[in-house]
Amino acid sequence: MSATSAIRDRLLAAWARLGGGPERACQIMEVCGTHTVAASRSGLRDLLPEGLRLISGPGCPVCVTDQSYIDRAVHLARRRAEVTVATYGDMVRVPGRDGSLEEARAAGADVRTVYAAAEAVALARRRPDRHVVFLGIGFETTAPGAAMAIEQAREERLTNFSVLSSHKRLLPVMRALLAEDDVRIDGFLCPGHVSVIIGSAAFQPIVARHRVPCVVAGFEDEQILLGVERIVRQLADGAPAAENVYPPVRPEGNPIAREVIERVFVPADDRWRGLGDIPDSGLAVRETFADFDTARRFDLPPEESYELPGCRCGDVIAGRLLPTDCPLFGRRCTPGSPVGPCMVSSEGSCAAYYRYHYRGR
Amino acid sequence: MCVAVPAQIESIEGQKATVNLAGARADVAVTLTPEAGVGDYVLVHAGFAIAVVDPEEARKTFSILREMGALDGR
Amino acid sequence: MAHGGGGQLTAELIAGVILPAVGGQDPAALTDAAALPAGEGTILFTTDSYVVQPLEFPGGDIGKLAVCGTINDLAVAGACPVALSLALVLEEGLEIALLRRVLASAGRAARGAGAAIVTGDTKVVERRGEPGMTVNTAGVGHALPGADLSFTRVAAGDAVVLSGPLGQHGLAVMSRREGLGIAADLLSDCAPIHELTAALVSQLGADVKWMRDPTRGGLAATLAELAAGAGRNVEVRQDAIPADPTALAAAEMLGLDLLTVANEGKLVAVVAPGAAGRAVEVLRGFDIAAGAAAIGTVGDAADLPLVEMLTRAGGRRIVQMPYGEELPRIC
Numbered sequence: 136m137s138a139t140s141a142i143r144d145r146l147l148a149a150w151a152r153l154g155g156g157p158e159r160a161c162q163i164m165e166v167c168g169t170h171t172v173a174a175s176r177s178g179l180r181d182l183l184p185e186g187l188r189l190i191s192g193p194g195c196p197v198c199v200t201d202q203s204y205i206d207r208a209v210h211l212a213r214r215r216a217e218v219t220v221a222t223y224g225d226m227v228r229v230p231g232r233d234g235s236l237e238e239a240r241a242a243g244a245d246v247r248t249v250y251a252a253a254e255a256v257a258l259a260r261r262r263p264d265r266h267v268v269f270l271g272i273g274f275e276t277t278a279p280g281a282a283m284a285i286e287q288a289r290e291e292r293l294t295n296f297s298v299l300s301s302h303k304r305l306l307p308v309m310r311a312l313l314a315e316d317d318v319r320i321d322g323f324l325c326p327g328h329v330s331v332i333i334g335s336a337a338f339q340p341i342v343a344r345h346r347v348p349c350v351v352a353g354f355e356d357e358q359i360l361l362g363v364e365r366i367v368r369q370l371a372d373g374a375p376a377a378e379n380v381y382p383p384v385r386p387e388g389n390p391i392a393r394e395v396i397e398r399v400f401v402p403a404d405d406r407w408r409g410l411g412d413i414p415d416s417g418l419a420v421r422e423t424f425a426d427f428d429t430a431r432r433f434d435l436p437p438e439e440s441y442e443l444p445g446c447r448c449g450d451v452i453a454g455r456l457l458p459t460d461c462p463l464f465g466r467r468c469t470p471g472s473p474v475g476p477c478m479v480s481s482e483g484s485c486a487a488y489y490r491y492h493y494r495g496r
Numbered sequence: 497m498c499v500a501v502p503a504q505i506e507s508i509e510g511q512k513a514t515v516n517l518a519g520a521r522a523d524v525a526v527t528l529t530p531e532a533g534v535g536d537y538v539l540v541h542a543g544f545a546i547a548v549v550d551p552e553e554a555r556k557t558f559s560i561l562r563e564m565g566a567l568d569g570r
Numbered sequence: 571m572a573h574g575g576g577g578q579l580t581a582e583l584i585a586g587v588i589l590p591a592v593g594g595q596d597p598a599a600l601t602d603a604a605a606l607p608a609g610e611g612t613i614l615f616t617t618d619s620y621v622v623q624p625l626e627f628p629g630g631d632i633g634k635l636a637v638c639g640t641i642n643d644l645a646v647a648g649a650c651p652v653a654l655s656l657a658l659v660l661e662e663g664l665e666i667a668l669l670r671r672v673l674a675s676a677g678r679a680a681r682g683a684g685a686a687i688v689t690g691d692t693k694v695v696e697r698r699g700e701p702g703m704t705v706n707t708a709g710v711g712h713a714l715p716g717a718d719l720s721f722t723r724v725a726a727g728d729a730v731v732l733s734g735p736l737g738q739h740g741l742a743v744m745s746r747r748e749g750l751g752i753a754a755d756l757l758s759d760c761a762p763i764h765e766l767t768a769a770l771v772s773q774l775g776a777d778v779k780w781m782r783d784p785t786r787g788g789l790a791a792t793l794a795e796l797a798a799g800a801g802r803n804v805e806v807r808q809d810a811i812p813a814d815p816t817a818l819a820a821a822e823m824l825g826l827d828l829l830t831v832a833n834e835g836k837l838v839a840v841v842a843p844g845a846a847g848r849a850v851e852v853l854r855g856f857d858i859a860a861g862a863a864a865i866g867t868v869g870d871a872a873d874l875p876l877v878e879m880l881t882r883a884g885g886r887r888i889v890q891m892p893y894g895e896e897l898p899r900i901c
Binding site for chain 2: 169250251252253254276277279280283327328331332353355356357358381382383384385389391392395
Binding site for chain 3: 139140177178179180181182250356470471490493495
């Protein structure tokens, strides 16, 4: 018997103990885009008993970023001839008011895909005639890299590198989700790699306050299934807890990584697609590093939020809607012609559903 | 929220290490894992090692490490 | 740029812009090589252009790639390659030594496949950044006796056979690109597959229904093409697909789906249900197909044919035609 089927058997046993079924349904939210993709790609959703749903939340950094951010990035790419926009691949196709970064590139703007923030610094080092703007998105896993890039740039006295930060913090958005009335969350499957940084103990206050299971899991099939099994077991036992099944994660996380983040960034109120303004949920570049903060180096258009017409990404992100329930899904909105970021981003829920589940009906 | 893979450190020079996963090598910064040494397994994300992982736990957790072992008896 | 990725956008560009302009045929009938009556027999004719960067990569170069690519298009059409043309568009500043290496490589590849480069052309243009080159090859071959390959022959129950592990070419090339910070002990699988195809045709005859080499867009694009062309669902099993751990590792590091990464020396063949075992045995007789395996089956006819994969975990996922360029994913 494979390890996965052994875990599944234990899951079914715990589910039976809980009395779970179509009449007594249960929703577990995974707040990590990588979990969304992994669950879909591995076909794991098929293995869950009826009534047990794994719904995705605001785990895709590209998707949760407000529209105004992409517009500012496109503005820099198109209107500032000396700017090179360096970004992770996912951002390139997100549609903004003035098109996407990919379209800007086709029109002659200098937009480059990078694998890491350090690459963006290397670009700035090689090209003193360009100002490299690094689009800093992601949760606590990517923030240390961006922070170190800024410190590196300062050490080298580069004057042509800055970060447009839209980094997000996990715990504030989890609290905000629990405060929403219209989404049922019976447990959280917590992100393995963010937890490597913040530690599995970080979820204890949420468990204490809201009595909701929080289990950290990695991204392999067995890991996800194990995480789900632990949540259901906690529910069956009536004993919600902060638990971890992913070996690289320690209760205290990675203190050095957190120190790096704290040196360069400061928590700031931030706006999330679909969830509005959440206090302290973002990371802004500290005053001391002002020279490396794109928002201070450039005159950027004001941050105006708006909804893309007809787009329900916000509701998908908040867990109110499954991708397949969106009226545009598979019709007006497809990976080839996406309306919103959830379909564009490789970690977006809609993209994952379309790519791995969509049968065209 | 990001893709990270386990890999073994082959060599370290200052803050940089070369890691190897089944013959795919990457240069990563080990600034966040000062305790990591040659031979250790680390979790790598976007050019950084973010955690050290016990080799046995790593093999149990990551199927690619098991697949490598299965295919060439390592 | 996404229009050149080999996936859905490329298909749209061909059907929507190119074919109408050249007064072309029904796109559904397009094969990699065109069959033309020539006296008593049939000749097959194909062309392709190559723009790979970097020009030299582990396991090959643009010269070898261009020759093998065209030979393989002829091969999967059931032809024995005979002759090739080689047209070069060189960007000024290109090192002569590099050009010599690339041409020598092209010549070796052609000779190794029993074909001759018989005509060609050379032009020089202004450079765009790093001096590069574009290579176009056209090839002709004669149809092998007994080869009867087409979408219409594909039937329910037919087996899908793959000659070896995926992703080696795409990842070998990507691992040499600046900035990704990955170097893999990976060699491109760039190789001519005409011996594989000839062996299958001669030993299995009419039991071979259809063949393709999974290049840009990877196995995903080829299976999507099969499903759409044959109008039938296709099912493959994840644990049957041959794996190269280094390619898998590099793909994971870059956040890529191995099914969509380019190959340049692999064969996908659809064979009659009872012939799968024989097909695998025939292929395994060749070094470049030592890892051949039956990976799936053709299903029922469907209005909206789908490629489905049975995952290792025991669930299911769809395998879509890739959209355009697969960007390395991070976050």
